[in-house]
Amino acid sequence: MKKNTGCGFGHHGCPPQPSSDKAKSKSLFTETYVPDVDLEEVTVVLGDVFLQSLTEAEVHLPTYASAIKNIEKNVSLTQCKAIPVPGFPDYVKLFVEGIVHKNIQYVEGSYGVVKDYSVDIPFKAYDRVRLATPVSNPFGIDFSIKKNVLQRRELAKDGMGANRCEFGSLTFEINNEPINCKLLASAVNQWDITENFDNWGRFNKITEKMDINLLIKLTQKRQQMAGDGDTAGGEEQGPEVVYNRFRNIIQQ
Structure with a gap:
């Protein structure tokens, strides 16, 4: 018997299934069923979501500064996961994490060179979101x-x-098809408070209060009748026919 004796480190993402012993087998019978419906796979927009995260951070400069000349900000997401809410296909729980990368340009005195300092500020935003198009659960x-x-x-x-x-x-x-996220736009509105002054009135600590706003598009792949857009409910459509026939077959 083979056992998983690894320590669990060294994998990036989801690791492959560990190897197992193999049993002897032989294939006895095969039957193929092709549904008589013409389906195509399309990407459907579930909704465009505006998300806000209020974040406070403390930034410590490597040297004392007399003035901040400019702060460039770039937002990127490190996680965006939408989880369907059981029994409520119009809602998802949205988990968003990311960083605000800042390049701070400052001077140490009334003359001299402008210094650069880069820092990443993590942020999180979790909320329940109502969708414009329900999640597909075949x-x-x-x-x-x-x-x-x-x-x-x-x-x-x-x-x-x-x-x-x-x-x-x-x-x-x-x-089930996963719900995919795409960051369309971001905006950071911030207020900076300088602290920790030396004898010359210079500071090396900045407390930042940030209002981080995100525009995220949620999409999902699904099956539909070829050539048709989204159809109104009430009648069993092509994808539902296929899934229901599959369920009936395996229950025989």
Whole structure:
């Protein structure tokens, strides 16, 4: 038996599944089913979201400054994850994290060169968001159900219980399309307070109060009838036909 004895470090992102022992097998029968519907995969905009994060940071300059000449700010996201809310397809819980990269230009006295100092300021914004277009859940279920296992047992010969040597099961997984994020625009409105002065009136500490505003587009891939846009509800459409037939087949 092979065991996972690694310490868990050294992987970037999701690591591959560890190797396992292989059992002997043989393929007995194959049957192919092609749905008689013409589907295409399209990207649907779920909504454009305005998100605000109020963030306070303390910046310590490497040397004392007499004046700040300019502060350049660039916003980038390190995480943007939208999680559907079970039972409410019009809502998602949005988790956004990022950094404000700042290049601070300052002078140390009334004459001399302008110095540069760069610093990254992390920020977070978590909120529930209402969508313009509902999240697509092809089977009407919001997540992959690992515990959805139907156990099959045969009655033992004495009729007093289950046969423990023969058994079967039906497991079911749903591969939902993820919700993707795109940062369209950002704006940082800030107020700076200088602190920690020396005998010459220079400072090396800045307390920044930032109002970080983000415009994020949420999209999701989904199946629809070829050549058609989004159709109104009420009737079973092409994608629902395919998913429901698949569900009926595996339940036979």
